[in-house]
Amino acid sequence: MNISVQTRNLTRRFGRFTAVDRVTLDVYEGEIFGFLGANGAGKTTLIRMLTGLLKPTEGEAQVAGFDVWGQSEAIKRRIGYMSQRFSLYEDLTAEENLTFYGGIYGLRRDQIEQRKAILFEHVGLQPFAGQMTRDLPLGFKQRLALACALLHDPPIVFLDEPTSGVDPKARRSFWNLIYQTAQLGKTLFVTTHFMDEAEYCHRVGIMHMGRMIAVGPPGQLKRQYDKSTMQEVFIALHQSSEEAA
Amino acid sequence: MYAIKVRQFRKRYGDLEAVRGIQFEVEPGELFGIIGPDGAGKTTLLRALCTLLLPDDGEILINGLNTRHHVADIRQIIGYMPQRFSLYQDLTVEQNLNFFADLFQVPEDERRARLEQLYRFSRLGPFKKRAAGALSGGMKQKLALSCALIHTPDILILDEPTFGVDPVSRQEFWDILRDIQRQGTTIVVSTAYMEEADLCDRVMLFHQGRILALDQPSALKAQYRFPLYRIEADHLPEMQTYFAGLSGVRFIQRFGDSLHVSFTREPGDDLWQTARDQGLQRFERIAPSIEDIFMDLTTREEHESVEH
Ligand SMILES: Nc1ncnc2c1ncn2[C@@H]1O[C@H](COP(=O)(O)OP(=O)(O)OP(=O)(O)O)[C@@H](O)[C@H]1O
Ligand SMILES: [Mg+2]
Numbered sequence: 001m002n003i004s005v006q007t008r009n010l011t012r013r014f015g016r017f018t019a020v021d022r023v024t025l026d027v028y029e030g031e032i033f034g035f036l037g038a039n040g041a042g043k044t045t046l047i048r049m050l051t052g053l054l055k056p057t058e059g060e061a062q063v064a065g066f067d068v069w070g071q072s073e074a075i076k077r078r079i080g081y082m083s084q085r086f087s088l089y090e091d092l093t094a095e096e097n098l099t100f101y102g103g104i105y106g107l108r109r110d111q112i113e114q115r116k117a118i119l120f121e122h123v124g125l126q127p128f129a130g131q132m133t134r135d136l137p138l139g140f141k142q143r144l145a146l147a148c149a150l151l152h153d154p155p156i157v158f159l160d161e162p163t164s165g166v167d168p169k170a171r172r173s174f175w176n177l178i179y180q181t182a183q184l185g186k187t188l189f190v191t192t193h194f195m196d197e198a199e200y201c202h203r204v205g206i207m208h209m210g211r212m213i214a215v216g217p218p219g220q221l222k223r224q225y226d227k228s229t230m231q232e233v234f235i236a237l238h239q240s241s242e243e244a245a
Numbered sequence: 246m247y248a249i250k251v252r253q254f255r256k257r258y259g260d261l262e263a264v265r266g267i268q269f270e271v272e273p274g275e276l277f278g279i280i281g282p283d284g285a286g287k288t289t290l291l292r293a294l295c296t297l298l299l300p301d302d303g304e305i306l307i308n309g310l311n312t313r314h315h316v317a318d319i320r321q322i323i324g325y326m327p328q329r330f331s332l333y334q335d336l337t338v339e340q341n342l343n344f345f346a347d348l349f350q351v352p353e354d355e356r357r358a359r360l361e362q363l364y365r366f367s368r369l370g371p372f373k374k375r376a377a378g379a380l381s382g383g384m385k386q387k388l389a390l391s392c393a394l395i396h397t398p399d400i401l402i403l404d405e406p407t408f409g410v411d412p413v414s415r416q417e418f419w420d421i422l423r424d425i426q427r428q429g430t431t432i433v434v435s436t437a438y439m440e441e442a443d444l445c446d447r448v449m450l451f452h453q454g455r456i457l458a459l460d461q462p463s464a465l466k467a468q469y470r471f472p473l474y475r476i477e478a479d480h481l482p483e484m485q486t487y488f489a490g491l492s493g494v495r496f497i498q499r500f501g502d503s504l505h506v507s508f509t510r511e512p513g514d515d516l517w518q519t520a521r522d523q524g525l526q527r528f529e530r531i532a533p534s535i536e537d538i539f540m541d542l543t544t545r546e547e548h549e550s551v552e553h
Contacts, residue, residue, distance in 0.1 A: 014379070038411040039383025084382045084409070137284030161382065164409045165437050167282040168536050169543060172498060179482075193383070193411050199501040218502065229501060231412060238413050
């Protein structure tokens with residue numbers, strides 16, 4: 001299996017505060033990798049370093065074979081990023097948002113048109129292409145944000161809390177979409193506070209105060225900590241780490 | 246007198262009827278939950294309770310006061326936390342909290358006790374001096390919640406307060422809500438986390454501008470009369486496709502590492518036998534959760550509106 005993201009002691013400090021603390025991780029091509037962790041554990045900060053948006057303080061990381069220290073522009077062309085509060089333009093239509101992002105990624109007009117058709121089909125948004133983004137229900141905004149992240153057909157996609165606030169049904173159909181995206185051979189990083197979604201990942205990493213305190217497939221973590229759900233694994237790990245701190 | 250009384254409330258946006266003549270009451274001191282798909286109209290409803298929009302038809306009474314005529318009086322009674330609450334990004338955590346405590350004129354002794362409790366839930370104590378703008382998404386949400394909970398209004402209305410809040414803090418947040426309720430406050434709260442609906446005295450399932458169900462969580466579950474099974478299999482997606490093709494299946498959904506399937510009537514042994522040949526490992530009859538009921542009722546509604 002080819003490695004698509006590799007970090008070694010990756011660290012980020014803000015002043016004296018350490019937000020990400022010596023994280024070492026390998027993620028493979030085609031994996032759906034879940035990040036769990038309490039608020040402020042460092043998930044978004046870690047993702048921002050891997051997307052080339054934020055410089056690390058120390059440590060190493062390669063994304064799609066490029067180095068976060070010197071090759072962040074090359075990385076940006078090979079990753080898609082859906083941020084925690086998806087940054088869509090509310091007063092553009094769904095279709096205009098895609099065209100706009102196509103411009104940012106430097107795609108040609110004909111490429112944009114071609115990708116738009118494929119992606120509207122992929123995320124099931126055709127009927128809403130001409131609607132103002134602000135009028136779309138949250139579940140559709142989230143699909144549109146995913147389409148924007150996939151526009152330049154990147155091999156690696158980072159989704160930061162794509163399902164927060166989304167109802168149970170829309171969450172499940174979004175996960176079907178995540179699977180379909182993985183089947184295209186893409187690597188996906190997903191953060192979530194819904195513990196049932198952790199079960200849908202190939203592997204999960206649990207963060208606590210900047211450290212990666214557990215990594216593994218959900219089934220293995222449940223066996224290892226002798227719990228029947230990921231919710232229980234999460235709470236047990238969180239409590240023991242709080243006590244240790 | 247009811248804390249909230251809603252009579253034939255209707256709201257249109259252009260062609261879209263967002264709320265279609267609904268009727269319900271909330272008892273004083275009740276913890277009342279609202280769940281429903283995106284775009285069901287939950288936010289419209291909550292904003293109407295706070296006088297932020299007026300019904301096209303019908304009436305809303307808050308402690309007996311009509312939202313059409315008593316805007317100022319009602320705003321004295323109600324505390325509201327909108328879905329996107331804006332903090333002062335340049336102020337620190339502590340300054341934000343003090344700002345809202347001053348705004349709501351919370352007395353000094355009460356303030357100290359409440360702040361202590363809020364810092365415990367939010368775990369923001371170590372970050373008192375950090376600018377709100379430099380907090381993580383969930384930490385911002387917890388600070389916003391803390392600002393909304395710093396005073397104790399008669400009626401508290403919270404629109405998806407636990408958006409992006411982690412599982413441990415969510416539990417602690419609900420403990421605080423219970424505490425506030427014990428002090429006599431009526432609470433109306435919307436949420437996308439179905440396990441939170443279980444913690445309410447009554448839950449309303451709101452869908453396409455209508456009330457699909459409204460009752461105590463235990464009653465909603467007790468009324469569900471369809472056989473529901475939890476299924477484990479080697480390959481869940483294939484098993485899901487297999488069951489989706491059977492007749493007599495009401496809904497089938499993935500729940501974590503298993504499937505939930507509900508049938509119109511008790512399935513026979515032959516069904517389970519054939520399913521075993523398809524890779525079924527284990528099955529057991531289970532009691533429904535609120536999430537099952539949500540999936541079932543909203544799926545039904547959509548099928549029926551397509552058929553019509
Ligand atoms: N620019 C900044 N200046 C100071 N501290 C920061 C800055 N950005 C992030 N932090 C801090 O780093 C820590 C990690 O934040 P991060 O956003 O990575 O958390 P998270 O795991 O994504 O949390 P959530 O689940 O709430 O989204 C937090 O304590 C946050 O306040
Ligand atoms: Mg985050």
